[in-house]
Amino acid sequence: MNIADTLVKSPARTLMIQGTASDVGKSILTAALCRILVQDGLSVAPFKSQNMSLNSYVTLDGKEIGRAQGMQADACGIVATTDMNPILLKPTTDRASQVVVHGKPYRTMDAFSYRNEYLAEAGLIVREALDRLRMEYEVILLEGAGSPAEINLKDRDIVNMRMARWADAPVILVADIDRGGVFASIVGTLELLEPDERARVKGFIINKFRGDVALLQPGLDWLEQKTGKPVLGVIPHIDSLRLESEDSLSILQHSASRKTNEDHLDIVVIRFPRVANFTDIDPLYAEQDTTVRYVTRVEEFGNPDAVIVPGSKNTAEDLLFLRETGLDLLLLDHRKQGGWLTGICGGYQMLGERLLDPDGIESAHRILPGLGIFPMETVFASDKRTERVAGHAQGWDSQVEMIEGYEIHMGRTSFTRDVEHPMNIGHVRETAETPSLHQEGARSEDGKVWGTYIHGILHNDAFRRNWLNAIRSSKDWAPLANELNFNKLREAEFNRLADHVRKHMDMQKVYEIMNSNEEIGL
Structure with missing residues (x-):
């Protein structure tokens, strides 16, 4: 029985x-x-x-x-x-x-x-x-x-x-x-x-x-x-x-468990004091050719293949953390040297020219200069956007990949001049209605820098492998087949x-x- x-x-x-x-x-x-x-x-x-x-x-x-x-x-x-x-x-x-x-x-x-x-x-x-x-x-x-x-x-x-x-x-x-x-x-x-x-x-x-x-x-x-x-x-x-952790203490366990291998892509993630939705990175731990390192100090940065600036609950304060530690200069130099760079949500906002918080929604800093990589500025508003999203993204090999994820942010981003928007997404509701699509995210002309508001973007298997293979190609490494179905693994x-x-x-x-x-x- x-x-x-x-x-x-x-x-x-x-x-x-x-x-x-x-x-x-x-x-x-x-x-x-x-x-x-x-x-x-x-x-x-x-x-x-x-x-x-x-x-x-x-x-x-x-x-x-x-x-x-x-x-x-x-x-x-x-x-x-x-x-x-x-x-x-x-x-x-x-x-x-x-x-x-x-x-x-x-x-x-x-x-x-x-x-x-x-x-x-x-x-x-x-x-x-x-x-x-x-x-x-x-x-x-x-x-x-x-x-x-x-x-x-x-x-x-x-x-x-x-x-x-x-x-x-x-x-x-x-x-x-x-x-x-x-x-x-x-x-x-x-x-x-x-x-x-x-x-x-x-x-x-x-x-x-x-x-x-x-x-x-x-x-x-x-x-x-x-x-x-x-x-x-x-x-x-x-x-x-391979299940999500609630406590950011798990980041330390991840960092201690993975060492850089010569045949792995070395991916650095900035560990902010108020890092949010750090599980965005989880699929990279399961990939066959990646090593993930969280860093908080200049001495830990090394010479990574790619850097991810993740989400933050207090974008302004964590941007100031970058400047106080000197990590901002390493990010800019990494970009100048042709390195790959990604910003997700708060990290995406930091890649812009300015952060504006006139009503003190997130911090006491009314105006802060961003890293200036993308021609955009973000204004923090009192209404919070929390949405499931789905759509498609233009891959680095011109392949169109289906994507899904979710948004959680209070900032509204606008662009001061034209830039490539690699994603077209719509909000997903419980109804069966097909969502209308709008442009999202930004990508540099050489494709090596990109940002998005979409949490869970790296949980999309084909998109993630397309990005990793683009990094491999820039190192003259052969592409790998997409062997990881992260949802099935989960x-x-x-x-x-x-x-x-x-x-x-x-x-x-x-x-x-x-x-x-x-x-x-x-």
């Missing part, structure tokens, strides 16, 4: 994944459980009440949510909606964030104002979103944020233990053994919880394990005896998982992840926890 058959077939079953800290693997493990439960025949949806991330996702109706919930919806095989992440916080400075409510900007608030002026209303919003999901699906997998033991935040929590109480959700606590101190982090987290919160925790997952689990067993036995709660799984580290990765977690998790016990009808901590 399929163990999913042991689950009570009532709507709105809930299970929550919380962590002892940020970046312990909550998002990926939630995605794994999403796919496992779907494989077992259940209708499942993800939910994170409040997300803080610069890596976002655009829904089919043109709304913005955290990319992790978009990815988890894909793992469930369903269309993502803003109910899955009703509150998204996008940091603009060290102390303030743009508050996105059901996919649209509400306003920019500092942390104190948000906590004192808006959290009560936000709590109602997230509960209503969860209630709607519970009417539509059999299981809701909730994801927490950071740690539930943040003493300074607990009194107004809407994302961890209070959310679990609102959802009547049992909690599985995840800890990252790769950080060290895994037993202390679990026991310490439990110690800082209130008794009813502690009772809600039904088991632990130890994540990112490397080595012989037999050597860990005495510690696992001690932990279960100490806490009276089971270890539901010890999940080994999984190599080279789907296979969901299944690989699910198989990996299922193998090392006591799923029978997980189902029992989900099926429990006892009153927990009320």
Whole structure:
């Protein structure tokens, strides 16, 4: 009998994944459980009440949510909606964030104002979103944020233990053994919880394990005896998982894992302090002939074949970062020497002549000179463009390639003189109407510099390979066939992840926890 058959077939079953800290693997493990439960025949949806991330996702109706919930919806095989992440916080400075409510900007608030002026209303919003999901699906997998033991935040929590109480959700606590101190982090987290919160925790997952689990067993036995709660799984580290990360800390892991090879194209990506939608680069990690390096300092730049200036949540401040570090001069010299250069969204805006922000939408800098590579200027407006787009692009070999992606930006760009626009795109809505196309992006006469507002542009396999082969041609290297279907690879990765977690998790016990009808901590 399929163990999913042991689950009570009532709507709105809930299970929550919380962590002892940020970046312990909550998002990926939630995605794994999403796919496992779907494989077992259940209708499942993800939910994170409040997300803080610069890596976002655009829904089919043109709304913005955290990319992790978009990815988890894909793992469930369903269309993502803003109910899955009703509150998204996008940091603009060290102390303030743009508050996105059901996919649209509400306003920019500092942390104190948000906590004192808006959290009560936000709590109602997230509960209503969860209630709607519970009417539509059999299981809701909730994801927490950071740690539930943040003493300074607990009194107004809407994302961890209070959310679990609102959802009547049992909690599985995840800890990252790769950080060290895994037993202390679990026991310490439990110690800082209130008794009813502690009772809600039904088991632990130890994540990112490397080595012989037999050597860990005495510690696992001690932990279960100490806490009276089971270890539901010890999940080994999984190599080279091609699924989106929510936390920009993953950039450091990518950078450490790839070294430059002589037969690879060396692609440098500028790592801004507020880099946004860094998953635009993900397909390049899977290509057979590329090495990707993130750089923050002049000393790291080297002599790359191509440079990508990525998206930014604060284009003005990250442009100033380029100038403060001297990376702007290296970019201009790279271009002068005939190097390949790409700007995406905020990075595209920086390649223009001027950034204008008369109303202080993104920063206090009303006028900033850009890098001056393209004859264009960008004016920041209060209305934010969030759209799915599709159309076609003129390749470097004159081939026309179909493309799709999404736009998330507040700037409006105009050109001071004619320039080649290599893309024709239209906005994609839920309706079946064929979108009207308009010109987008810019490309230099020699084709080596190009920019676009389209996030996910490099997820288009034929377009990406066309660009890489153009770089290869400029080095007198032979072109390579397009062997990578990134979407197919991504789907296979969901299944690989699910198989990996299922193998090392006591799923029978997980189902029992989900099926429990006892009153927990009320």
